[in-house]
Amino acid sequence: MIKETTKQDESTRLKSTMKAAVLTEIRNIELQQREIPTPKADEVLIRVQAVGLCGSDVHYYEHGKIGNFIVEKPIILGHEVSGDIVKVGENVTDLKIGQRVSIEPGATCGECFHCQEGRYNLCPHVEFLATPPYDGAFCEYIAMRADLVFPIPDSMSYETAALIEPFSVGVHAVSRGKLQSGETVVIMGMGPIGLVTVAAAKMAGAKMIIGVDLEQTRLDVAKEMGATHTINLRKENLEEKVREYTNGFGLDLAIETAGNQNAVQGTIASVRRGGRVTIVGMSPQDEVPMSISNIVDKEIDIMGVFRYHHTYPKAIEMLANKEIDIEKIITNQYTLADTAEAFEKAIHDKTNTLKIMIYPN
Template structure:
């Protein structure tokens, strides 16, 4: 196969196809040979449900968007990269012309072409094409495996920047999945001296403590949000967090976050859960809390994520629990469905025969 690709045909129906090798359309395009791809919750949701909100899979679609690879071809106007360079792929290309793009918020672009988001194919293939400014060169001390994890790390960078975490502060992160774990690490890298991880699964909290967290908390069955908040504050010696991030999407976590925050605290919603939840609006109002939503990543987030890995401030390798060959890609999805592992990497298709 010239360009083997892992294609979702319909819900729970995937296959391997030989797709055409993508051509360079723009003189600033780059063709990358994909070497490592991580599995994201959105990939699995498409695999199991065929849709996320208004994004509905209506035709066969290549899955995957957390990838790193090696530059195989560059357009005639590319000066920042050369064949053989190792890069992390920022998988969403905006229109560049709308008001959001011009304001530096291209993650909000309505015409975003995002890998493995219908109708656009993803990166679980041998070759993928991106503009050169959406390929971030990896330093020599950053592996391709780490490069694939730059995508979820960039999500965490964007979330934590929106929270405006300050040096010497206390931050609390709800949900110890990949993004929540990485938010713990980024909050610490940004200077938070106390980082609290909250989750129902002790093994994930153990990983959070190993990665960056200073404290962990398992909500107790039957406790209200106010009860949980009171116990967390007691655990912290009476101190209330300055910043809260919810990476779970669970209504109970959202409520607890508002109750636990100090007066004037900052709250950022990163996880997506039920379309609507109950919300402690009185607590939110009287504390004058600042709340923001967070979606993907924006200008500079990928570059900062790479720098955090290269400097050793964030060790993304600790999240990798499974590695599978390209031919075993469906098994990786099944592992995620079973709740096994934290971050599973799929090795790119073997290099084509000479």
């Protein structure tokens, strides 16, 4: 059952269908009519306002799979979401119609070992938006479990609220890397995840933040996100510049976000003895050669990062203070009807494209 409707959700009550951008086969997205979902007792219905286009969305669009996750039937992509609550399930007491919200896209079981341990990002039963077989948010309305829906301040835009999801990856990467105020960090790859990780490192109090990439335009944005130094690998040598910037000592922490074999190897070379490495990016090669002698001799701690946990309240608070304008990573904006064009833009213009934002309503 659903709570009594008000004027605020009257338009939803009168409509039964919505528009959705549906991936029907590889590199083919169709605008279709779908039934507006009915929220369960513990869910809310959200009118979607902004959705970020993620690299994983592009991978499903272009290849039809990521690892063991295979698109076997038409799917709605998109998991970086913000919007407005328009209906509330009968058991939901801490949310209300009209609230502007950011959405955590992974519904975990809450009962397995990992959920009970507090690392629910490792839950094997997670139902994650836009990960086969679960539909995502490139549509006008979605129903979400209430505990995954977080109100945002009136001063926060829908765009920033949608970017809470990728920013959470950066927050978790910095946390896994145990970055302390006053420490030094290098971040490999200045794509959207690398850039928001720069912002997270800045807010964590890092003294030196080095952004590394092949594209100068991305390095320029990295400076706006909080990087103190940059290294352009087309012109500069990573190890030489790290020695120069750290007086030969090396860095406390290296974070790899590029999903690149050379970047993984660069993290090992960049950190000091006793340093730490955090790997976020997923390399196309399942196995990447690394210098075991370097890892052992320098006694390096290496950590993997898978999504995030318990980041949303903190991330919303961090971005609400406007210390860093996270929206500087947004380079393109499209309507829902132009979703297919947005995907093609992401594929064919990687140099000039960072984060694409899509507006279903």
